[in-house]
Amino acid sequence: MxxxxxxxxxxxxxxxxxxxxxxxxxxxxxxxxxxxxxxxxxxxxxxxxxxxxxxxxxxxxxxxxxxxxxxxxxxxxxxxxxxxxxxxxxxxxxxxxxxxxxxxxxxxxxxxxxDQRSYHVVYPYKYHFILDQLEKCGQHNPFLVLIVPVAPHHMEARAAIRKTWGNDSLVQKGVVLVLFLLGLPSGKHSEALQAHVHQENMHHRDLLQSNFIDSYRNLTIKTMVMLEWLTEHCPHAHYAVKVDADILLNIKGLMKMLRSPYVLQNNYITGQVWYNNIVIRDPANKFYIPFSVYPHFVYPPYPLGMCYIMSMDLPKKILQVSKEIKPIFIEDAYIGLCLERLHIAPVNPPNPAQFVVSPPSWYSRCYYANLIAVVTDNPDELVYYWKDITKYGSLC
Structure with a gap:
């Protein structure tokens, strides 16, 4: 001893x-x-x-x-x-x-x-963009803007999206704009990683990077910075989508849904909506929130962060009301708090079964081809599924 x-x-x-x-x-x-x-x-x-x-x-x-x-x-x-x-x-x-x-x-x-300070988020704050795409919306006048929050070191995830749904014909025609949102890398290799991010952006011109540290605890900052960028640069688009980097997205299916008569053009936000989600009080749990930070027992309804779609009038409204609501680090739940203050209820999509957070363990081409958004395990799986459901031949 x-x-x-x-x-x-x-x-x-x-x-x-x-x-x-x-x-x-x-x-x-x-x-x-x-x-x-x-x-x-x-x-x-x-x-x-x-x-x-x-x-x-x-x-x-x-x-x-x-x-x-x-x-x-x-x-x-x-x-x-x-x-x-x-x-x-x-x-x-x-x-x-x-x-x-x-x-x-x-x-x-x-x-x-x-520590209570760990459960609050430094927002509002005057963050600024290191990498920006100021002219993208003006050049393309997109109907739909897709923002993918992703960590700087997840190069493979960005590459997988660029070669799959991020390269959809609707994206190529400018009807849909796809951009990646990053914070700053941290750690001993951060300088080398940042240099790689700059080179990647020089080649693809699709990265947005703000000057907050990119971490799980800063996801709410990342989301609010996304809303700031949309409000300032893309006010004339019809809809915005926040989609995680591990999501297999069917853009044509999404566009078909948004152009249906059941979808509103104002005060509209949809995705897989969680209702009566209990606030975690166990300090050992990753989603723990103390009473002193949020005193209620359940969160108001909110769309799950994997993929949610909002009409383009909402980013500005959420930003305005967020000044009255102390941010928490659980970003999708915080969006729900802002929506509650706005008296706007998130709604499930016309077919909720098309948004899947826990897919079956088996793969079916017929099943996946009829989804709009589904979680994948890794970039290779995303690419494999995409190639299979888009190849020539009967889907079912």
Missing amino acids: EAPVSITVAKIKLELSKTTLEANCKPIVRVIIECRIYQGDALSPLLFCIGPKPLSKIITKSWYGYWLWNEAAISHLLYMEDIKLYARIGTNFLVYITFSTQSWARERFQLWIN
């Missing part, structure tokens, strides 16, 4: 011991509270035993605290990265502990820091 390492943070002494408990438990971190930091409250000592064994309950309780074996059970352990372990002591005191983690732990734990 290695010698304990003691660190003092505020009035808390943390004793870290790296050892092994049987074969199932890797590092043990013992947090010893030696003083009172809340009026009248003595804080309990805690022990976190972080192991890969899939037990979802507390298995041991002793004088020094708890052993927790599964991320679902770890209410005090919040986030692990290369050299830091963040822990909640009591109800509102956050400390971090520095130590070396095993590689399996870095890969396994993807929990979030339990």
Whole structure:
């Protein structure tokens, strides 16, 4: 057993011991509270035993605290990265502990820091575009503008879209405009990645890039920046679509739907609508939102972020009302909050079965050819399905 390492943070002494408990438990971190930091409250000592064994309950309780074996059970352990372990002591005191983690732990734990600031989004803010396509809408006067939010390093996803539905004949004729929206890369290879993004844009002229860090927690920023760009540069298009990079999209089917008599031209937003979606209160859950950030038990109806379509009057209206609503990081739920304030209800498409977030495990050409939007597992699958449903021959 290695010698304990003691660190003092505020009035808390943390004793870290790296050892092994049987074969199932890797590092043990013992947090010893030696003083009172809340009026009248003595804080309990805690022990976190972080192991890969899939037990979802507390298995041991002793004088020094708890052993927790599964991320679902770890209410005090919040986030692990290369050299830091963040822990909640009591109800509102956050400390971090520095130590070396095993590689399996870095890969396994993807929990979030339990800090209110992590659940708010820095918006409104004056973001600006590093890469822009100022003349695209003016040149093509598109009926439909498709924006694909995508991470800078997902080059294969962008390439797959360009060679499939992003190269549809309606796109080639200018009836439909397809653009990719990126934030800034981060990490040690960010400069090289940014240089690659610039080269890619020089070749394709289809990238929008704004100066926020591209991350999961900034998806709401990405969506709001998208609405800003649409409002400023494409006000004369009829509809806008936000579509994820893993979606196989049938543009001709989508255009047929939008030109049907059942689709409105104003105050209209559609997609796979979620109703009565419960707000997650488990800190270990990736979608956790504290009461202090959003006090209600369910979200208002909202279109699932995989693919939603809105009439072009809505981007400006959503931006205006968003100034009154504190953003949360769950971007599609936040769109629902804005729609609720506008008294505009999202509606399911004429045929909701054409928008599929969980497709069957088997592939059927007949089934996929009749969909409008469906999630795929990877770019190769997207390309394979597209080639199959667009090749000559009977679909069913």
